Amino acid sequence: MKRLICLFLICILLSGCGANTQKTLYHMNTVMHLQLWGKDCETAAARCDVILRDLESLWSVTDANSSLSAINRGQDVKLDGPYQALLNQVEALSQRTGGAFNPKLYALSNAWGFYNEEFRVPTAEEITEALSQEQWDLGAALKGYAGYRLTLELDKLKVDRAMLNLGGNIQTYGEKADGSPWKIGIQNPDGGDYLGIISVTGTMAVVTSGDYQRYFEVDGVRYHHILDPETGFPADSGLRSVTVICDDGLTADAFSTALFVMGLEDGTRFWRASDDFEAVFITNDGKIHATEGVNLSGCDYEVIFR
């Protein structure tokens, strides 16, 4: 009997670990890693794959056949209700950030070569011209929206819980088996280990915008991919990265970009005027500042109070 109990204990210890299904996917020019727990996770993961592919074929700005490219060419595109709602929501978020998050910078990103990998510093005329072309680009919002969209599906398919890594964006779903919070490491902008750990409970989006994610160098100057809609140049606000924690993935994605463009001071002001997200700022000198609602551990940081 005792032997049986021991065996049983060992089995429990072993079975508590590991996702029921793990899947690596390539969508939206990035690598996605899905971990799902619950019944019939294989089916759910396959559904996620289809949804991500559909979102990409609708909204990819680099795919000439996407609906977004058609809209950018000035064609009259009839969008399904939820998709028109997405564009409306993106515009509303842009307005809330006073334009710091601007979803219509496709021509500008292109002028810098961030899409065709032919990196170059555009001239002042080229920047003015590119800024005048209001062409949609959901690059700073689509992965966040995708996280939200996938949680709807996981809900429908009654998946117990999930950890979705959508190319550096994290979307958690449900509670962990032992009731402890999800622990998410923030990437050190200089590479290597994580800087600190954010703990979140339940279904939550955690998104980072950083100057280290996509960049090129000319004459020793680094030009990164987060462009300031005011100047047309890479945002130079004194930050290395901003991480936003929010229960809505689209909002988290859009605001991480917006706060990066705003910088610590304006970003703090924006946070104080809002009540639907928390943020972690990493400044150029490596200091970490976190809004008071963030559960951050493993690093020294300054708390930003209301």
Next chain:
Amino acid sequence: MKSKYWILLLAAALIICLALSLMLMGGSPVTRAEISSEGKILKTVDLNIDQEFTITVDSGTNTITVKDGAIAVTAADCPDQYCVARGFCNSGTQIVCLPHRLVIRFLDNETIDGMVG
């Protein structure tokens, strides 16, 4: 005599359980990395053993170097060279060569559930 035998057995089982749980959940430093492409694991490497090797997939070849407990893509025939730019890493977000669909993921990072960034 018989009960002594049982106590010993129970103690041994307990130690095994403890060791297993420590191995599975403990915050031991990352010592292994997994190299995969298209979701298929091609190789796992022990970061404590210095080595250099190449991984060739349909779309190209990456040279991977393990040195002093860290791993890097030290050469690649991909167009963007982002994978090489990452340099040597021993933890953190995965190293990715998107053109070759090659992913180097750090294992045993049991203290966190995910990485953002």
